[in-house]
Amino acid sequence: MEMKQAVLDLIPGRLVRIFASPYVAGKGLISGIRKAEELHLKQGLCTTLDLLGEEVVKAEEVNATVDLYYRMIEEAASKPYITISLKPTQLGILQGEAECQQNLRRIVALAAQKGVRVTLDMEDHLLTDVTLRMFKAIRSEFDNFGIVLQSRLFRTPEDIQALHLRPCRVRICIGIYREPSAIAYQDKPVMKQKLLECVKLLLDHGHYPEIATHDESLIRKCINYLDSLGVPKDDYEFQMLLGVPRTALQQEIVKRGQVMRIYVPFAEEWEFAIHYLKRRLGANPFMLGMVVRNIFSR
């Protein structure tokens, strides 16, 4: 793993940037906002904006991140089709839970005041407990706050049962991080079957599932199942990452009268985006194959 990351670190940033460009809105908040406006106006898509950059360690960097999220909220306030997403490591979780939670609470509180919804992304299994703890503490005060759960983890059905009593928005995905076999499924088809089961469980508990996958057959299975139960279309939504070529399917979902939300990352500096993408490639080298396939199938 370390060896693989060392090899990835040797890939020139410029090359990563070329590969990454379809997947990142660009540099600066304005590029994220413009992309969100364009996707909404031209394709009827909703978005969730994300500032790229993980493992922020210095206090001044955490403060700068919080400020940027404040600006993001101000921009999103007049655009109901935009939500925002953020990661605990961007807000200093590796330095301490109390401060991270305080930062998160400040962001969620401002967003609540402005009518903007916030989603807390889920990182690797070492952070699952602390992420859920912070989520539950803040969710008990603010309804605009949602969370992500990963169907590859054995624990996820229990985490769903233990969520807040009030209905929550829960993005359910297979999870990007490779996790040990002692705690997680290793086969993708199983992770996807579990995702469908998690969608059912979320609905049974009155939550709002945000089904995040690009797998067309899984999406169709979800639609058929939820239609067969007569679940109203506005009781759940679908989400995909910017740049993954699924235009026809996205339009089909929009035409069903359903929310189709695109995760739109942007970077303050390209180095952050490059670092982030290299880390993602380290966590999941198959992504490189996907990126290459997608670029050449354009």
Ligand SMILES: Cc1cc2nc3c(=O)[nH]c(=O)nc-3n(C[C@H](O)[C@H](O)[C@H](O)COP(=O)(O)OP(=O)(O)OC[C@H]3O[C@@H](n4cnc5c(N)ncnc54)[C@H](O)[C@@H]3O)c2cc1C
């Ligand atoms: C909106 C959104 C938010 C997410 N948030 C989180 C999170 O907080 N925590 C977390 O652990 N994971 C997150 N993920 C990632 C998710 O867990 C999966 O790793 C990712 O979506 C790939 O799984 P899949 O279900 O699309 O199936 P796959 O079988 O992996 O993908 C199906 C097909 O989609 C295409 N594809 C999928 N991903 C990519 C990609 N990155 N680049 C290019 N093509 C691709 C490929 O053609 C692939 O064959 C998120 C995903 C989305 C869509």
